[in-house]
């Protein structure tokens with residue numbers, strides 16, 4: 271997240287805070303001050319928010335460190351105004367392990383709440399005459415209540431919130447992981463709608479959370495489907511193996527003619543059978559403008575992505591499309607195919623029609639605390 275500040279690094283995990291978090295602090299401090307509170311009350315309010323977010327960070331560490339037990343690293347933990355997000359590099363394949371990772375976050379808040387309750391009990395807090403004002407003004411009691419609320423809120427089975435993850439992993443014990451995700455995402459989206467409506471009456475924060483759940487459920491379901499579609503497939507399966515290519519010293523005018531006549535958007539350039547690079551359509555137009563159409567083909571080659579090995583799993587290819595629209599497949603220095611998002615999509619479609627393969631849970635995990 272680019273709009274987040276780096277706070278520090280604990281146990282090898284970067285901790286970041288979204289810049290909007292500052293507004294929350296100012297807002298809580300100012301509103302307490304303006305509604306007749308003293309500076310001390312305003313500061314207490316700010317301190318309360320900071321303490322709450324510390325509890326959220328600990329919650330996220332619950333997820334992150336449990337995931338580490340199963341060999342999964344966490345990229346970072348980010349504090350957002352609606353909670354925390356731990357970006358695990360994947361989710362455990364075993365539903366039982368996923369269940370433990372999901373439950374570890376709320377468990378941390380249960381421990382904090384239990385500790386605070388014991389502390390308050392021992393200090394005789396509950397023995398004094400209790401009235402609403404003294405209860406509400408107790409700093410530690412407010413943190414205790416907030417932790418209990420965090421636990422209860424997170425147990426709502428709205429995937430991708432913790433409760434939803436618990437539900438998904440529980441269902442995955444009895445059915446295919448993709449199917450379990452699909453069902454959990456539907457339930458999550460249904461609950462998001464209810465949450466959004468309830469937000470209008472109870473608390474506007476709920477609306478924000480509802481949007482987060484709605485978007486998150488959709489994205490996770492999509493990523494699981496995508497990975498299920500690519501499972502068991504290799505670069506060789508999705509590459510275009512029939513294409514036109516040009517020799518390094520052929521003039522750009524001929525490359526343009528070839529591109530126009532064949533409709534092929536990316537033209538590979540070879541020299542004595544060795545792959546040199548690819549001329550993309552935009553690069554071709556630019557090179558002709560700049561160098562004239564008699565310049566040799568190799569002058570129009572753009573920045574080249576590294577070649578793919580034909581036996582590379584397709585799942586590993588996905589991130590490479592972030593920077594390149596076409597990827598060359600090489601056997602030694604010889605070009606044997608091209609992979610594009612379209613060719614990949616085509617192959618996935620075919621795979622689904624020919625009977626899908628079983629999936630396993632992978633992918634990035636975000637989390638609302």
Ligand SMILES: [Zn+2]
Nearest residue numbers: 375432637639
């Ligand atoms: Zn959580």
